[in-house]
Amino acid sequence: MQRIVSSITTLEHHCNALSQTPEVYRPPCCPHCGLKVLWRHGYYHRKADRGRHGEASFNPVPISRYCCSGCRRTCSRLPLCIAPRRWYDWLVQQDVLQKLLSGFSLHACSRCTCLDRRTVRRWRDWLHARSATFAFFLRSRFPELGRSDEGPPFWRAVLDHMPLAEVMGWLDRDLIVP
Ligand SMILES: [Zn+2]
Structure with a gap:
């Protein structure tokens, strides 16, 4: 749904772009x-x-909001460096997924990353x-990912290929990244 602006990968770049x-x-x-009529x-x-x-922190990071002139609902787009509806950023989530995909148990992964097991x-x-x-959707863009089932080997190959943030940037073009 193009919610993510993939070209903007750092908070510094985001603030300059704003x-x-x-x-x-x-x-x-x-x-x-x-509708294509949106105002800031x-x-x-x-x-x-x-x-x-x-002082060095970019917080609070402003995100531009737009309002639709038809349905009056608001929407926004995020830079690749900020994950939608998540407190943690993509890198933290990627680290967890890679550990799980390589065979860590929930318990071990939670202990290693200091994140709650839930x-x-x-x-x-x-x-x-x-x-x-x-x-x-990933295979349709990256045939080199092969046809194997989408179990751990597939996802390990994906994350070796590109970071999770970039995976989500690609998926965002085809669907609503949850
Ligand atoms: Zn609308």
Whole structure:
């Protein structure tokens, strides 16, 4: 659904883009009704900077919001470096998935990453539930991923091929990245 702007991979780049080329974030059409007439509607903020603190931090990170002139609902697009509807960023989730895919138990993965076991389980189930759909769209773009079933070997190959954020950037062109 083109919710993700794949070309923007760092918070610094995002903040520069907001001031210099803000139109990069204008959605091509309303994700709710499809109308192409959207006007700018301020910002909302995400505490997306998990690495820097104090003065150096980009938090709170502004995200441009748009309002549809038809249905009046709002929408926005995110840079690749900020994951939709997640507190953790893609890299943290990628690390967890790679550990699980290489055979770590939920318990071991939770202990190694210092993440709650429920979070680890939720991400495992998240991928499991969508695996076939994700695999279908990824294979249509990357035939080199092969035709093997979409179990752990497939996902290990995917994540060796590109980071999770980039996987989601590609999937976002075909479906709503959950
Ligand atoms: Zn609309």
